[in-house]
Amino acid sequence: MALSDADTIRRTYWRENRRWMLILGSIGFVVSLGCGVLWVEPLNQIRLGGFKLGFWFAQQGAIYAFIILIFTYARVMARLEKRLGLEEPEA
Amino acid sequence: MSLTETTYWVVGASFALYMLIAIRSRAGTTQEFYVAGKGIHPVANGMATAADWMSAASFISMAGLIGLSYNGYGGSVFLMGWTGGYVILAMLIAPYLRKYGKFTVPEFIGDRYYSDAARVVAVICLIICSVTYVIGQMKGIGVAFSRFLETDYETGLFSGMFIVFFYAVLGGMKGITYTQIAQFCVLIFAYTVPAIFISLQLTGQPIPQLGLGSTLADGTYLLQKLDQTLLDLGFQEYTTSVRGSTLNMAAFTASLMIGTAGLPHVIIRFFTVPTVRAARASAGWALLFIAVLYTTAPAVAAMARLNIMQTLAPEPGQHLAIEERPAWFKNWEQTGLLGIDDKNGDGLIQYSADPETNELVKLDNDILVLANPEIANLPNWVIALVAAGGLAAALSTAAGLLLAISSAISHDLLKRTLMPDISERQELMASRLAMGVAVLGAGYLGLNPPGFAAGTVALAFGLAAASLFPALLLGIFSKRVTREGAILGMLAGIGVTLAYVFQHKGIMFIPGTGFLGDLPPNWFFGIEPNAFGVVGALVNFTVSLFVSRLTAPPPESVQQLVEDIRIPVSPRSS
Secondary structure, eight states, X not given: OOOOSHXXXXXXXXHHHXXXXXXXXXXXXXXXXIIIIITHHHHHTSEETTEEHHHHIIIIIHHHHHHXXXXXXXXHHHHHHHHTTOOOOOO | OOHHHHHHHHHHHHHHHHHHHHHHOOOOSHHHHHHGGGOOOHHHHHHHHHHHHSOHIIIIIHHHIIIIITTTGGGHHHHHHHHHHHHHIIIIIHHHHHHHOOSOHHHHHHHHTTOHHHHHHHHHHHHHHHHHHHHHHHHHHHHHHHHHSOOOHHHHHHHHHHHHHHHHHHHHHHHHHHHHHHHHHHXXXXXXXXXXXXXXXXXXXXXXXHHTTSBOTTSSBHHHHHHHHHHHTTOOOTTTOOSSOHHXXXXXXXXXXXXXXXXXXXXXXXGSSSSHHHHHHHHHHHHHHHHHHHHHHHHHHHHHHHHHHHHHOSSTTOOEEGGGOOHHHHHHHHTTSEEOOOTTOSSEEOOOSOTTTOOOOEEOTTHHHHSHHHHTTOOHHHHHHHHHHHHHHHHHHXXXXXXXXXXXXXXXXXXXXXXXXXXXXXXHHHHHHHHHHHHHHHHHHHHSOOGGGTTHHHHHHHHHHHTHHHHHHHHXXXXXXXXXXXXXXXXXXXXXXXXXXXXHHOGGXXXXXXXXXXXXXXXXXXXXXXXXXXXXXXXXXXXXXXXXXXXXXOOHHHHHHHHHHTSSSOOOOO
């Protein structure tokens, strides 16, 4: 891929960014509104130690997943910026 | 040393620390006053954001809200909503506003929508959200003082105002940031220590998050025992009782998520880090620090609820005699958080779900956190720590809100709209003055809370979700949305949300003026007023996009601004 002109770099960066937002955002949606609310009843049939699984997602699991999602996003974006030469100078 | 003396020492020491930090971090420029010079390390900003975010309500009330009012599973909306917002913030809002690189949220809306009118509408939305929120914090300060330090409410409120005044006027965002870091340490320590003890006592497991899924001394799982005890008393099962309907829970969670991502006092924290990359990482750290409390809270909720019920009814059918109630029970009766009424005159306390026969007539949400150390027989210094923690939570959030309000006034209204010619020094002076006035105003509202103040923190989220969040999101992700679209969208979103809340809760919350009644059958698809922000946001999006199609596209310079904020640095052509 020729990353020579500024316009291509901009477009590549924005396309990749949106792709990651879509992927990670969907996972966030699935673990919270999905596992914690919409599908909570079937998931509650499964047990995780003393937890019903749906209940666990709603009160613990979703939060842990959110943390992982944000750090993943921060990491992939930093890597993308490095690849495209868009790193900010350290202040 | 008596409990009150210990509490004075612990709270006094924490206040002395905040003052010391304030003196060492005075602001010398508007950049320092508004955004702490943009030099805060992402981890430090994460901690400050966590303190900024976790309010008196999170610290004192949330466990009770989950464990009592929402009966367990239903309370998950707060846990998921108030943390999921950070995912939205980290991906959709914070990096781009940090790149934009100025001082306030209305400033971005004014520039992006090339209009002073849009700026002023945003200032109004910001003030409505932040003022409703700050009243709760001021009340929290007064209440914490009066309960733990045995002062009256006014004295407590004035002491809190004095401290906030001192470090917020002197240091602005710079002073607030460093005090918030200290306040985070105080509040998180104060929250987790009693939780660890109670988890150890009930389950033998020191980590409350794991204790929640562990077994009790008799070998049954804690949550199973809790479900069974509640069923025996006529309540719904703890782990499955839904709030309203599945749709209502989803709407409530979504409203809290996007409201979180639209609250100006949270967004401006991300203006203080040096780079876009740091803003993203900082959101992760913020959520990590928040999660320490937010994953502990549901454990505290379940364990404290079980503890209270086992005190009242050690075995099914067996009831605590009024004569034999423990000392902590009597202490909290005096504060009005607990109340009994021996309706059948048998000298026993019958606790049940039936309001006709239930004799525990008052069981306040706050009791789950406040009385926890006493119920678990913890030493005095732990109880004193809970007082200092509650105050730290209220003070740190109040300061963040007051900064959002005062910077909107001194920067957006004064410098950017009314008096653009004032110098840097004059603006700094004006921002200090605005901060002073905001503190006094908040104090006044804390002393004379308007009738509608009780349920308004949840409302602040609905309003932020319906007004500011869509304007910010569209401003970043669309180049085509115009000033007319944004202004009408914000007005429509906030209008629809307020109208829905007022028609069910009363106009300006005055009882009796609601014309549809606060009854679930009248709710729009069964969505309760506090959960309506997401519908308001959809209205905002629709209006903004529709009106934008009918109006002339934004000028070239604005489209260029959008291009620029989407990317951390401009690419070099080679």
